[in-house]
Amino acid sequence: MPETDTGERPGTEADVTDAALGATGLTKRFGGIVAVDDVNIAVPTGELRAVIGPNGAGKTTLFNTLTHALAPTGGEGYLHGEEITHVPQEQRPHRGLARSFQSNELFNELTVLENVRIVVQTSETGTFSFGLLGDGRSQHVDRASEILESVGLSRKRETTAKNLSHGDQRRLGIAMALATDPSVLLLDEPTSGLGSKETGQITDLIRTVQEDLGLTLMLIEHDMGIVLSISDRITVLNRGRVLATGTPAEVQANQEVQDAYLGGMKEEI
Amino acid sequence: MNEIPLPGSSSRSLSLAEAAIWSVLLLVTVLSAVTRPGLFVDQVLGGLVYGLILVLIALGLSIVLGLLGIVNFAHGALFMLGAYFSYQFMAVWGVSFWIALIAAPLVVGLVGVVIERGVLRYLYDEDPLNGLLATFGLSLMIGEATRAIWGGAPKSVAAPQILSKGMDLGITTVARIRLFTVLVAVIVIAAVYLLIERTDFGLSVRAGVLDREMAEFLGVNMNVRFISMFVLGATIAGLGGVLRGTAVGMDVAMDEQFIILAFVVVVVGGIGSLFGSVVAGLLIGGTAYLTPLYLSTLASITNIEAINVPGIGGLVPYLVMIVVLLVRPRGLFGQEGFLE
Amino acid sequence: MSDRTSTINSNEVGVFTALQSVVGRYRVPIGALLLVFSVRPVVSMDLLLGYGAVANSILIWMLFAASFNILLGYTGLLSFGHAMFLGIGAYVTAIGLARFDSPFVLSALVALLVAGVVAYLIARLIAQKGEIYFAMLTLAFGTTAHFVANYDPGGLTGGTTGIAGGAVPAWIETERGLKYVSLGGFQFDWYFFVAAAVFVGLLCIWQLVRSPFGRTLVAIRENRDLARAMGINTYRYKVWAFTLSGVVAAYAGAILEVNEQGATLSLLTVQTSGDVILMTVLGGANYFFGPLAGAFVWLFAEDFLTDFETLVLPLEQFPLIRVDLSGVLSYWQFFLGLLFVVAVVVAPREGIWGLFRSVVKKAVDRIKSERDNA
Numbered sequence: 001m002p003e004t005d006t007g008e009r010p011g012t013e014a015d016v017t018d019a020a021l022g023a024t025g026l027t028k029r030f031g032g033i034v035a036v037d038d039v040n041i042a043v044p045t046g047e048l049r050a051v052i053g054p055n056g057a058g059k060t061t062l063f064n065t066l067t068h069a070l071a072p073t074g075g076e077g078y079l080h081g082e083e084i085t086h087v088p089q090e091q092r093p094h095r096g097l098a099r100s101f102q103s104n105e106l107f108n109e110l111t112v113l114e115n116v117r118i119v120v121q122t123s124e125t126g127t128f129s130f131g132l133l134g135d136g137r138s139q140h141v142d143r144a145s146e147i148l149e150s151v152g153l154s155r156k157r158e159t160t161a162k163n164l165s166h167g168d169q170r171r172l173g174i175a176m177a178l179a180t181d182p183s184v185l186l187l188d189e190p191t192s193g194l195g196s197k198e199t200g201q202i203t204d205l206i207r208t209v210q211e212d213l214g215l216t217l218m219l220i221e222h223d224m225g226i227v228l229s230i231s232d233r234i235t236v237l238n239r240g241r242v243l244a245t246g247t248p249a250e251v252q253a254n255q256e257v258q259d260a261y262l263g264g265m266k267e268e269i
Numbered sequence: 270m271n272e273i274p275l276p277g278s279s280s281r282s283l284s285l286a287e288a289a290i291w292s293v294l295l296l297v298t299v300l301s302a303v304t305r306p307g308l309f310v311d312q313v314l315g316g317l318v319y320g321l322i323l324v325l326i327a328l329g330l331s332i333v334l335g336l337l338g339i340v341n342f343a344h345g346a347l348f349m350l351g352a353y354f355s356y357q358f359m360a361v362w363g364v365s366f367w368i369a370l371i372a373a374p375l376v377v378g379l380v381g382v383v384i385e386r387g388v389l390r391y392l393y394d395e396d397p398l399n400g401l402l403a404t405f406g407l408s409l410m411i412g413e414a415t416r417a418i419w420g421g422a423p424k425s426v427a428a429p430q431i432l433s434k435g436m437d438l439g440i441t442t443v444a445r446i447r448l449f450t451v452l453v454a455v456i457v458i459a460a461v462y463l464l465i466e467r468t469d470f471g472l473s474v475r476a477g478v479l480d481r482e483m484a485e486f487l488g489v490n491m492n493v494r495f496i497s498m499f500v501l502g503a504t505i506a507g508l509g510g511v512l513r514g515t516a517v518g519m520d521v522a523m524d525e526q527f528i529i530l531a532f533v534v535v536v537v538g539g540i541g542s543l544f545g546s547v548v549a550g551l552l553i554g555g556t557a558y559l560t561p562l563y564l565s566t567l568a569s570i571t572n573i574e575a576i577n578v579p580g581i582g583g584l585v586p587y588l589v590m591i592v593v594l595l596v597r598p599r600g601l602f603g604q605e606g607f608l609e
Numbered sequence: 610m611s612d613r614t615s616t617i618n619s620n621e622v623g624v625f626t627a628l629q630s631v632v633g634r635y636r637v638p639i640g641a642l643l644l645v646f647s648v649r650p651v652v653s654m655d656l657l658l659g660y661g662a663v664a665n666s667i668l669i670w671m672l673f674a675a676s677f678n679i680l681l682g683y684t685g686l687l688s689f690g691h692a693m694f695l696g697i698g699a700y701v702t703a704i705g706l707a708r709f710d711s712p713f714v715l716s717a718l719v720a721l722l723v724a725g726v727v728a729y730l731i732a733r734l735i736a737q738k739g740e741i742y743f744a745m746l747t748l749a750f751g752t753t754a755h756f757v758a759n760y761d762p763g764g765l766t767g768g769t770t771g772i773a774g775g776a777v778p779a780w781i782e783t784e785r786g787l788k789y790v791s792l793g794g795f796q797f798d799w800y801f802f803v804a805a806a807v808f809v810g811l812l813c814i815w816q817l818v819r820s821p822f823g824r825t826l827v828a829i830r831e832n833r834d835l836a837r838a839m840g841i842n843t844y845r846y847k848v849w850a851f852t853l854s855g856v857v858a859a860y861a862g863a864i865l866e867v868n869e870q871g872a873t874l875s876l877l878t879v880q881t882s883g884d885v886i887l888m889t890v891l892g893g894a895n896y897f898f899g900p901l902a903g904a905f906v907w908l909f910a911e912d913f914l915t916d917f918e919t920l921v922l923p924l925e926q927f928p929l930i931r932v933d934l935s936g937v938l939s940y941w942q943f944f945l946g947l948l949f950v951v952a953v954v955v956a957p958r959e960g961i962w963g964l965f966r967s968v969v970k971k972a973v974d975r976i977k978s979e980r981d982n983a
Contacts, residue, residue, distance in 0.1 A: 067838065069834070069837075069838060089837050089838060090837045090838075090840050090841055090842050090843070091840070092840070093838070093839055093840035094840050098839075099838060101835070101838075105832055105834065105835040105838075106831075106832065106835070107827070107828050107831035107832055107835065107836075108831055108832070109831055110827065110828070110831060114824070117824075118824055118825065118827075118828045118839075119839045119840070121821050121824070121825070122825065122839055122840045122841050123840060125821065126840075127840055127841060127842035127845070128841075128842040128845040128846060129821065129822070130822060130849070131820055131821030131822045131825075132816065132817060132820045132821075132822050133816075133820060134820060134821070135634075135819050135820075136819055136820050136821040136822070136823060136824035136825075137819070137824065139821060176839060179839075180839060180840055334741075340741055340744075388950060388954060391954050392953075392954065395957070396957070397740060397741060398685075398687050398740055398957075399953055399954075399957045401687065401741070401744065402687075402886070402890055402949075402953045402957065403950050403953040403954060405883065405886065405887075406887070406946045406947075406949035406950040406953060407946070407950055409883075409887070409942055409943075409945075409946035409949070410942075410943050410946035410947055410950065412942075413940045413942045413943035413946060414940075414943055416940065417940045417943070525879060525880075529748060529752075529879065532745050532748070533745065533749070536741075536742060536745045540741065578760065579760070580756070580759065580760065583756065584752070584753060584756045587748075587749035587750075587752050587753055588753070590745070590746070590749050591746065591749055591750070591753075594735075594738070594742065594746060595734060598738070598742075
């Protein structure tokens with residue numbers, strides 16, 4: 001667990017080369033729109049970092065750029081101190097950087113078990129493998145079952161993914177990200193669209209997997225209750241820029257953040 | 270993805286290789302034009318007519334693809350129907366060419382309504398592959414129906430007297446129906462351009478292409494626009510069919526032949542760009558007709574008969590497409606991210 | 610229910626379940642084996658065609674369609690140029706036999722190699738393109754292959770006539786229009802050779818799609834972006850799916866070459882590529898047996914419906930109703946096209962085989978529920 005009194009002031013970050021996940025000057029432009037604007041970020045190993053910000057602040061684009069789902073227009077990315085700016089998206093899970101999606105992105109027509117099993121298989125065999133022998137469906141089942149057990153989906157392993165409830169689909173998304181055996185996990189609004197009971201379950205799940213696996217976690221979340229209760233530190237984005245970074249208490253007290261949020265509220269009303 | 274400069278906007282100087290290619294091309298053009306001026310004019314005009322017919326088909330294809338996200342494989346069948354309807358009107362019912370020229374495309378438009386309401390509207394939000402597959406099946410049905418009604422043998426109709434004569438250009442004689450085709454095609458292309466770029470209707474259609482949900486939210490009835498644009502595309506293809514049928518006749522293989530080439534035109538021009546379709550249509554028509562001439566000129570200069578590849582004209586469109594897509598993956602004027 | 614009967618039942622169930630699990634695991638190879646040897650007896654029935662000659666080409670086309678389904682059904686790639694690989698298989702084999710007097714096996718192996726190399730190179734160029742572009746580019750390459758064969762480079766491919774003379778392996782004997790294989794003193798019907806060869810091909814495809822490699826293809830089909838995000842190099846998988854699919858198609862082409870005693874230009878036409886799409890989708894791209902069902906229905910309909918002149922109801926012996934259908938049914942493609950369009954609109958991946966499966970499943974469920982109620 002990172003110390004809060006490391007001498008950092010709110011809004012500053014540690015050295016990216018010491019961090020589990022880092023970026024310097026990360027920028028993504030779409031034509032004239034700058035969705036991610038000169039972002040510096042450094043998440044120390046073992047931290048749970050929440051990313052918050054109004055709609056359109058560039059949170060998901062930040063995730064997409066960090067995972068190279070979108071190539072950044074500028075800046076560098078770091079994973080465990082190593083520069084990974086130009087490492088293709090599909091290689092990143094093999095280096096320990098995994099993500100879940102805001103919308104339920106699944107292999108819809110496949111069973112829950114098969115969804116996770118394929119990811120385990122990929123994690124074990126690499127970005128490409130000429131595995132032409134044997135029955136694919138009978139391999140890596142134990143590991144996949146273990147992961148399903150840990151997210152509480154064991155009983156639904158034979159259900160087709162598209163037929164799962166919304167909450168279970170979110171669980172499956174997390175299970176698949178876990179199946180890559182990550183050291184750093186990015187979760188994009190893991191509780192969106194869930195009822196309060198399921199939200200609590202997912203939050204507990206996130207806490208548990210982080211503690212059990214010692215993961216570094218980065219999480220986009222709208223529900224401030226969750227953010228304040230589980231995150232070690234918070235990064236606030238607004239219009240693609242980092243407005244502030246700090247402990248929940250520091251961020252709550254930050255004048256700029258208050259202006260941005262409350263100002264944003266006024267505009268929306 | 271690397272930024273690729275648009276043609277014309279590039280400020281870099283030509284490389285040596287490019288300069289060499291262009292000067293050879295220019296040289297061969299001049300040589301061909303000088304040694305065989307009659308044939309040269311014939312081929313240029315032939316390429317122009319052919320290219321414009323392709324543009325007439327590609328316009329509708331491009332509109333439907335941009336607006337509805339559907340690759341309409343049956344569009345070539347609509348083109349063929351235009352030709353056969355004009356045969357029905359003129360050769361069977363004895364109606365004059367001028368009435369058939371208007372009526373046959375309108376009937377094709379009606380067929381378009383049936384296709385849109387009967388099949389395509391169920392596929393708008395589906396995987397684009399399904400639209401391609403369903404319209405592929407439709408083209409098979411229309412092809413078989415055509416064979417059943419009009420028979421498998423090629424058919425032709427007589428052009429009206431004023432268009433059937435040739436026009437003497439001194440070095441060669443040009444059939445007037447070809448000049449008429451150029452005239453009609455240019456008018457239609459200009460009209461479509463004005464409709465889409467200069468009218469409120471066109472504005473709302475373009476808004477729908479960019480963001481259908483937002484356009485609907487703003488109160489634009491996209492359904493009406495979908496049908497009318499589909500019908501417009503079908504009618505234009507039908508018109509192309511009448512012109513082609515009158516000039517060179519018709520057969521049941523023409524749908525497949527032309528739909529594939531029209532696809533090539535749309536892909537080369539860049540999916541979603543009407544202007545690109547026009548440029549690509551002319552490019553492909555021109556290269557298909559001029560390449561054989563150039564090769565034969567080259568062969569006679571160099572005395573290497575192997576250069577003169579017979580039937581190369583039919584292959585040129587595909588070679589152009591392969592080269593264009595490898596060099597510019599989105600086609601000449603394609604938009605980023607469109608159906609990629 | 611008494612204790613005694615229930616014990617017997619549970620024993621029966623035990624044996625039944627064991628059998629079921631073996632059959633369940635190997636149902637595709639078992640089904641394929643039954644299928645390849647039953648096509649000719651079935652189509653030869655008097656009620657159907659009454660002759661079995663078409664069974665050979667039905668089987669070969671089944672294999673061709675199954676090779677296509679590696680792309681469409683399992684990887685989600687629509688190719689409009691698959692005829693190219695069938696054609697390469699047939700042409701290279703025929704060139705080997707007729708022009709170089711090389712033995713069949715060598716010629717066929719070279720054919721597979723050529724098809725594999727061509728497919729690999731094409732796929733390297735186009736596998737990362739969007740689906741519309743991919744479809745059009747495969748079409749362009751397919752047309753190019755047709756052009757090359759038609760151009761007759763070096764007198765190898767024979768232009769429009771194709772390769773007809775001297776393109777039959779030495780171990781094929783023809784007697785009264787029927788082909789026999791004569792190997793090492795044995796002589797057997799050509800049909801059994803085709804059936805065995807097609808079975809081997811189907812077995813390869815089955816192994817391919819059930820392997821870890823094949824399961825990854827399915828993941829790519831289901832969600833390409835997710836597959837990448839989870840660490841799958843979708844591009845390389847697609848390249849190899851295209852290559853292997855091309856090799857299997859060429860294998861079908863090599864068998865077809867012997868069956869047709871040469872290679873014809875029509876193999877390389879867009880129509881051939883189109884037919885295999887129609888067969889596969891009509892049969893049901895979602896299932897291993899879907900394309901086989903589609904190929905069967907397509908080719909069977911071609912022979913059955915075009916010869917079908919009068920519909921005599923209810924029986925020939927009592928001709929109460931005679932309907933002249935010769936005029937309508939010679940346009941059988943119209944009706945199959947209609948069926949195809951309906952299939953795509955209603956359930957694009959299910960097809961005839963999916964329909965058949967759901968009917969069987971419903972019937973089984975009903976029987977089960979009736980038994981449970983009783």
